[in-house]
Amino acid sequence: MFSTSGPTLRELTVQALSSIERGYDLLAPKFNATPFRTPDRILDPVTAAIRTLGPFRSGLDLCCGTGAGMGVLREVCSERITGVDFSAGMLAEARSSLSAPTDGPHAGWVRADALALPFHHAFDLAVSFGAFGHFLPAERPRLFAEVHRALRPGGMFAFPLPAPPRVGSPAYLTLLAFDAAMRVRNALWHPSFVMYYRTFRLHEVRKELIDAGFTVELSPLEQLGRLPDGSPRCRLVVARRPV
Numbered sequence: 001m002f003s004t005s006g007p008t009l010r011e012l013t014v015q016a017l018s019s020i021e022r023g024y025d026l027l028a029p030k031f032n033a034t035p036f037r038t039p040d041r042i043l044d045p046v047t048a049a050i051r052t053l054g055p056f057r058s059g060l061d062l063c064c065g066t067g068a069g070m071g072v073l074r075e076v077c078s079e080r081i082t083g084v085d086f087s088a089g090m091l092a093e094a095r096s097s098l099s100a101p102t103d104g105p106h107a108g109w110v111r112a113d114a115l116a117l118p119f120h121h122a123f124d125l126a127v128s129f130g131a132f133g134h135f136l137p138a139e140r141p142r143l144f145a146e147v148h149r150a151l152r153p154g155g156m157f158a159f160p161l162p163a164p165p166r167v168g169s170p171a172y173l174t175l176l177a178f179d180a181a182m183r184v185r186n187a188l189w190h191p192s193f194v195m196y197y198r199t200f201r202l203h204e205v206r207k208e209l210i211d212a213g214f215t216v217e218l219s220p221l222e223q224l225g226r227l228p229d230g231s232p233r234c235r236l237v238v239a240r241r242p243v
Contacts, residue, residue, distance in 0.1 A: 007034065019191040020134060021087055024065075028089030031066050032097065038068045038129040042234065045223040046127075046160050047072045049236050053156065056124040059105070060084065060150060063114055063131030067094030070107060072127055074098075080106045082123070086113050115142050119150035126150060126157045132200045140205070144212035148241055157214065157239040161202060163227060205237070214239035 007015070007030045015023040024031075031037060050056075050072065057080075059073035064083030073081040085091050091109050098107060112118050114131075126147050135143055147157050165171035175197040186192040202218075209216050216239050220232035227233055 016185065016193060017189060018193065020193055020195075023193060024087035025089035028066065028087065028093045031090065031093065036130065037066065042160055042221075042224070043068060043072055043129070045221040045234075046129075046158070046236060047075050048223070049219060049221060050076050050125070050127070050158055053158075053238065054125075056156075058082070058123045058125070060119070060123045060126040060147075062126055062128040062147065063134070064094055064109075065090045065129075065131070067098045069127050069129045070094065070098050072129075073125070074104055074107070077105045077125065080108065082108045082110060084110045084112050084114065084117065086111060115139060115146060117146045117150050121149075121152045123151055124155050126155070128157075128159045132159075133195050133197055136194060136196075137199055137204070140208050141212060144209055144214070144239075148212050148214060151241045153241055154243045155241045157209075157241075159237055160221065160234050161200070161205070161237050162234045163231060164198070164201075202235075202237075209237075209239045214241060216240075 007027060011026070011030075015026045018026065027034075054076055056077045059077040059081045061067070061069035061073055061081065061083040064070055064085045065087075067083055070081055070083050083091065083094055085094070088111055091111055095109055110118065114135075132140075144157075151157065165175065179196045179198050182193070182195060186194070206216050206218075216237065219236045219238060220226075221234045221236055222232070224232070224234045
């Protein structure tokens with residue numbers, strides 16, 4: 001799963017026994033060499049889909065990490081893009097990894113908690129990739145309310161949501177084991193490290209977005225294919241703040 005330039009087992013263990021913020025500060029220099037970074041095979045279809053829903057002047061990458069989503073925003077926004085994360089280490093890597101284009105939107109970086117965003121009616125578009133497992137289900141209404149407040153009327157919040165693995169499949173059992181191990185770790189060790197793969201369920205998330213004031217549409221990302229039953233392997237969730 002990891003390249004030779006990725007973190008060692010010892011490094012991962014130290015990170016896993018840290019707080020979320022400290023863990024990502026430690027992981028940041030090698031994060032892009034792990035499978036945790038959202039791959040281009042997902043970023044590219046998302047970029048293509050969002051481009052058809054614009055135009056957008058300003059964009060926010062929520063929990064930006066090392067900046068994978070900022071590359072998406074740079075392709076679809078015309079004026080400015082902002083990455084926000086609470087890990088100083090991840091923001092430092094994002095700044096250094098996002099090459100400065102000769103033209104295109106201005107990139108800025110803000111260290112902040114996603115549950116207390118320092119923005120109000122500031123963006124036309126918000127995206128997020130791979131971060132939702134860091135929020136407990138009870139925290140999601142507040143998270144979505146913060147994104148709603150950060151968007152201008154008519155603004156859009158978009159993110160990919162892969163289909164859950166088939167029950168009993170190797171992928172399903174792997175995620176089940178990971179979540180179980182994380183729950184045991186958090187019961188026995190403090191500070192907690194919240195990262196759960198099986199708590200972000202489409203029907204619950206859709207309702208929470210609507211409760212936060214969004215209208216919600218689902219768009220299949222056809223480039224990622226379909227499952228044997230015909231359902232899409234991945235959907236783009238498009239939540240709009242009404243005008």
